[in-house]
Amino acid sequence: MTTSTPTGTPTSPNITDADLYLDGIPYDRFAEMRSTPGLVWHEYHDGGFWAVTRHADVKVVSKNGSIFSSSVGHTNLWDLEADALEARRSLIDTDAPDHTRLRRLVARAFTPKNIRRWEDTVRAITVELLDDFLATGQGDWVEEVAAPLPIRVILTMLGVPVADAGYLVELSNYLVEGTGETQSIPPDAFGNTTELRLLPFNSPASHALFEYGEKIGEERRQNPQDDLVTSLVQAQAEDGDRLSGSEYRNLFHLLVFAGNETTRTALSHGAMALADHPDQWQRVLDDTSLIESAAEEILRWSTPVMHMRRTTTEPVELAGTALDAGEKVVMWYASANRDETVFNDPFTFDVGRVDNPHFSFGGGGPHLCLGAFLARLEIVVLLEEMAKRSMRLRRVGEPVRAPSNFVHGVLSVDMEVTSS
Amino acid sequence: MSDPALNDPTELVQLAVDQDACIGAGQCEMLEAETFLLDDDTGIAALTGAGTLPRQRAEDVVDRCPARAISMVDQDDGAGG
Ligand code: HEM
Ligand code: SF4
Numbered sequence: 001m002t003t004s005t006p007t008g009t010p011t012s013p014n015i016t017d018a019d020l021y022l023d024g025i026p027y028d029r030f031a032e033m034r035s036t037p038g039l040v041w042h043e044y045h046d047g048g049f050w051a052v053t054r055h056a057d058v059k060v061v062s063k064n065g066s067i068f069s070s071s072v073g074h075t076n077l078w079d080l081e082a083d084a085l086e087a088r089r090s091l092i093d094t095d096a097p098d099h100t101r102l103r104r105l106v107a108r109a110f111t112p113k114n115i116r117r118w119e120d121t122v123r124a125i126t127v128e129l130l131d132d133f134l135a136t137g138q139g140d141w142v143e144e145v146a147a148p149l150p151i152r153v154i155l156t157m158l159g160v161p162v163a164d165a166g167y168l169v170e171l172s173n174y175l176v177e178g179t180g181e182t183q184s185i186p187p188d189a190f191g192n193t194t195e196l197r198l199l200p201f202n203s204p205a206s207h208a209l210f211e212y213g214e215k216i217g218e219e220r221r222q223n224p225q226d227d228l229v230t231s232l233v234q235a236q237a238e239d240g241d242r243l244s245g246s247e248y249r250n251l252f253h254l255l256v257f258a259g260n261e262t263t264r265t266a267l268s269h270g271a272m273a274l275a276d277h278p279d280q281w282q283r284v285l286d287d288t289s290l291i292e293s294a295a296e297e298i299l300r301w302s303t304p305v306m307h308m309r310r311t312t313t314e315p316v317e318l319a320g321t322a323l324d325a326g327e328k329v330v331m332w333y334a335s336a337n338r339d340e341t342v343f344n345d346p347f348t349f350d351v352g353r354v355d356n357p358h359f360s361f362g363g364g365g366p367h368l369c370l371g372a373f374l375a376r377l378e379i380v381v382l383l384e385e386m387a388k389r390s391m392r393l394r395r396v397g398e399p400v401r402a403p404s405n406f407v408h409g410v411l412s413v414d415m416e417v418t419s420s
Numbered sequence: 421m422s423d424p425a426l427n428d429p430t431e432l433v434q435l436a437v438d439q440d441a442c443i444g445a446g447q448c449e450m451l452e453a454e455t456f457l458l459d460d461d462t463g464i465a466a467l468t469g470a471g472t473l474p475r476q477r478a479e480d481v482v483d484r485c486p487a488r489a490i491s492m493v494d495q496d497d498g499a500g501g
Contacts, residue, residue: 063488100443100487107444108463366443368486373446 015051015332016044016077018403025306025408027347030335038321042330046079049309049328050321053335055342055359057319061310061331062363068329070367071095073311076406077330080197087198090250092258092367099366102251105235105243106370109157109228115373118157122381125152130385134419138396141415146267147260150378154259154371158252159227160216168212172260174205200253213252228255261407262304263375266360267382268399268410269302273349275393275415280351288387294351295379300358301349306334306408308362333359334408389419429476434493437465441489448490451481465489 013020013029020026030053033040039050039057052058061068071094074080080088091102108114129145136144151169152162160168177183183203187196190208199206213229220230221237232251236243243251274281284290309330312323323329336359338346343356361369369375394416402409435455437448444463448456457468473481482490 063486096441096487100441103443103445104463107446108458111444111446111458111463112450113446113458364484364486366487368445368447370445373450 015042016405018405021405021408022401022403024401025303025334027334027338030332030338031340033332034335034339038319039323039329044077044328047328049077049330050318050323052318052329052331054319055336055339055357058331058333058336058359058363060318061329062359062365062367065095065099065310065366067313067316068310069095069313070099070310072313072326073309073328075309077307077309077328079328084197087246088200088250090200090247090254091370092254096366101242102247103366103370105232106228106251106255109231110370110372110374112373115377118153118374119377119381121156122153122377123385125149125156126378126381126385130382130389130391134389134391134417137418138416139414140412141271141393142264142268142410142412145382146264146271146410149267149382150263150375151256151260153374153378154255157228157374158216158255159220159225159229164212168209168256169260171205171209171212172257175201175203175209175257175261177201177203200250200257206253209253209256210249213249213256217248217252258369259371259374261409262369263371263378265304265407265409266299266302266375266379268413269304269408270298270379270382271393271415272395272399272410272413273298273301275395277349278392280349281392284351284383285387285390288384290351291380291383291387293353293356294383295376296356296358297349297351297353298379299360299376300337300343300353300356302408303334303337303358303360304408305360305362306406307332308367331359331363333362336363391417391419393417427475430474432472433475433478435467435471435473435478435481436491436493437467438489438491439464439466441487443487443489445486447484447486448481451484452477455481 013026015026015029033051033053039052042048042051052061074085075093094102126149129149133139133144147169151165155165155168174185185204187204189204192204192207194207196202216229217233221233224230232243232248236248284294307330309328312325312327312329314325316323340346361372396414396416399413400411402411442464444458446458448465449458452473455468455471455473456465458465478492482492
């Protein structure tokens with residue numbers, strides 16, 4: 001058993017340094033950590049954490065929510081004061097039984113069967129964006145395709161008017177900033193008066209998103225529609241125990257953010273990977289039955305959410321390291337997705353990869369991404385429509401990456417497109 | 421874990437769903453549509469038909485359930501697996 005003493009373990013480069021990710025994921029450092037026995041201790045400004053970097057260990061942490069808790073502490077790197085944690089708590093920061101109750105309120109809309117009903121909507125939005133992009137022949141793939149596609153889909157499902165999509169995209173961009181060190185908007189932006197530490201991502205944009213959620217919730221209470229906001233406010237009306245007011249706001253916030261930033265990231269890295277590996281895209285064009293495995297490979301390749309954190313509720317041994325209760329444990333999906341003991345040639349982008357148990361949607365525990373089937377559908381439909389048009393992407397210049405250790409974000413990437 | 425010498429991967433095993441634990445993620449229905457069905461109203465999984473699967477596939481679906489709500493019922497002593 002390795003000792004759990006935090007001293008003497010190499011912590012450089014600092015994998016929490018947001019600016020490090022401007023050059024991409026520090027894969028070399030993660031490889032080093034995977035090959036280090038036990039868990040690796042990593043310093044952090046409010047106390048350190050145990051870095052979980054191997055696929056098998058991430059799975060153990062994910063699947064044992066009562067020991068590796070989402071509600072104690074926080075699911076992001078930094079700790080929150082008790083009142084902030086409470087104010088910000090959403091589905092993602094709860095454990096059973098609260099988690100089970102909240103998750104069931106939304107789970108039904110996101111089952112594979114029910115997601116398939118949105119295929120035509122997803123396709124219509126995709127076709128419009130792709131045809132516009134083709135008509136111009138060149139542009140920023142993120143702004144023109146990768147960002148608008150998922151936000152328009154999730155807003156349609158929620159029942160938000162398309163006219164407001166631009167505003168919500170803007171809010172979402174500010175939220176991502178909140179995970180980095182600097183924010184470009186003042187604390188009182190959008191008329192915010194709440195202390196930032198009480199808001200998700202410490203961002204005043206969260207206040208605006210809450211307000212928007214309240215407004216549309218009120219509209220649906222008056223005038224119910226066949227959409228997700230209506231089903232949430234109805235659950236709340238029937239029984240406040242099923243969904244409290246603060247839970248509604250946080251759930252609305254989570255659905256907008258989680259359905260947006262992540263899928264955008266997968267679609268951006270996906271396009272980059274196809275442009276950088278024209279032979280792989282040719283394989284898909286020659287045999288479109290590879291589209292599903294190509295979508296999974298894009299997910300593995302991009303790891304849009306690079307980590308999630310848990311906190312131990314009792315002493316436990318993991319990978320031979322003894323942990324006390326109350327310790328931070330951070331699962332690095334970005335590392336698990338390159339684990340050489342699980343994936344053949346993990347650094348090869350292979351659209352035909354057969355066994356691909358990637359952890360881009362989490363390690364398979366109760367918090368497994370709610371939107372996984374929706375995100376998959378969006379990627380598959382995009383690839384199908386690109387293949388139909390024999391579209392070929394070529395990169396013009398380097399991408400601008402987000403300074404974030406959490407979302408593997410791409411802010412912009414110029415692409416040239418041809419169709420034959 | 422099952423010992424391959426003792427457990428034939430094609431042997432049929434009985435499954436059970438803990439409906440209090442199920443979060444309605446639909447992994448089971450996607451993997452084994454003949455064996456699991458999500459209720460249209462509650463979104464909670466139930467077994468359809470006999471609720472048996474060959475051992476290999478049973479282990480896979482147990483492993484993939486995010487809520488650990490699916491178990492294999494040991495037919496010898498009737499205890500949960
Ligand atoms: C490629 C796109 C996406 C990726 C990579 C992704 C990734 C993730 C990850 C890593 C988690 C945490 C898993 C864990 O802790 O075990 C998660 C949770 C979640 N995701 Fe996604 N996600 C994506 C798309 C979506 C979409 C489209 C939605 C739409 C609603 C969504 C909604 C959620 C929600 C609500 C949770 C919290 C679930 C819970 O705590 O029970 N995600 N996602
Ligand atoms: S996989 Fe598990 S949690 Fe999901 S529906 Fe089936 S039994 Fe329920």
